[in-house]
Amino acid sequence: MSDMDDRMRDLLRRKADDVPPHRDVPPSMLRRAHRRMAVNGIAVGAIALVLIVGVFAGFQAFAGSSPPVQPVGQPTTPAPHPSTSTHSPHPGTSHSPTPGSPSPSPSASGSSTTPARCRAGNLQIKEYGSNGAAGSIRVEVSMRNVGSTSCALEGYPGMLLLSGTTPMQTKVVRGTSVVVPAIAVRLVTLAPGRVAAYVFGYSDVPTGSETCPSSTALEVTPPNAYAHATIPFSSTACGGVLTTTPVFPGVKVPSS
């Protein structure tokens, strides 16, 4: 038996030696490999795209499932076009003076299906993401309903930059920039535990004589609310200009 083993090893080794060494890479193989890699790259990209779109659509359906129907009580819709509101730096102002949003002037009529507005006290507000590209920084802020009942958000948030506890010159622009997508104003109903978000951007590269003072915190006033929450926020927003989207459901930023 072991004799057979040895003969077998010997045979295979000698036969293997029939194969001459390979000193060149066959170009046809490289071409085929190259093509295959290209095809795979495209396939991987396509699969990733499908997955992303799928997840996004699923998330949208999920997050946006509660409030899509807008009853008749909806007042003359808030101006979705860019406008600005300015916080003047009044030291000692503990409340941010302008409620963020287009005040839908609720005629308090019917519309029993629209829950009460979300107030800062019922929301857990925090920054959940930020990234920068070429001088433009984008910041994502989430608002989770930590109250026990559903509440509604609609429109633009108010913001005030702080250095310590000192308010800074802040100019909130409702609009778009390279890092802030165009998002339509919509009514977002938040069931307890659900989350909405908005995105704002600023430039940290000055233009002209603009200054870019450092902030340490940010007051965030939910749309149509009068009280604010303060979150830690270090930035050097030039001119104190913050360009913001309205609030949207979920935390996934809709593509414009």
Place this chain on the structure above:
Amino acid sequence: MNERPDVDTGKLGELYLMHADDAVRLAYLLTGDRALAEDLVQEAFVRLAGRLVHLRDPEAFPAYLRRTVVNLANSTFRRRKVERTYLQRARSEVAATVTRGPDGGVEDRDQMWQALEELPARQRAAIVLRYYEDLPEATIADLLKCRPGTVKSLLSRGLEGMRNHIRGETDE
């Protein structure tokens, strides 16, 4: 016509020069056909190039290559089964006339090689992986997608078949 010196194909060329000899030898022993062995190995490299992950881990590459070669050889055998049985029959007829030479001119080694070629693909693969690649039975079982016990029986039936083949030939 000139291929861009792509990073990945460059890496692939490097790997080819390092591992093609071993791979072609294995493929040759598995198939008994040098040209087919070259083709199988090139195909194996192309397939692995499609899975770039494998190219980034040089340590693991030989194992992936071996697995791919074994799989390709097996599927070639499945495809060519009909063709192969025909060829085998033709070859053994020729061989039978040759070995009839009275002076024993046919070498022992050629006889064994021929006996190996007559074996069913899986028995042959088990023998090559065991006696040429010196792989443990567990690894062979993994490569051939069977249980270790099956590897044992593939090996013993393969050796038995070869012994019978040689004995049959020399007796006649």
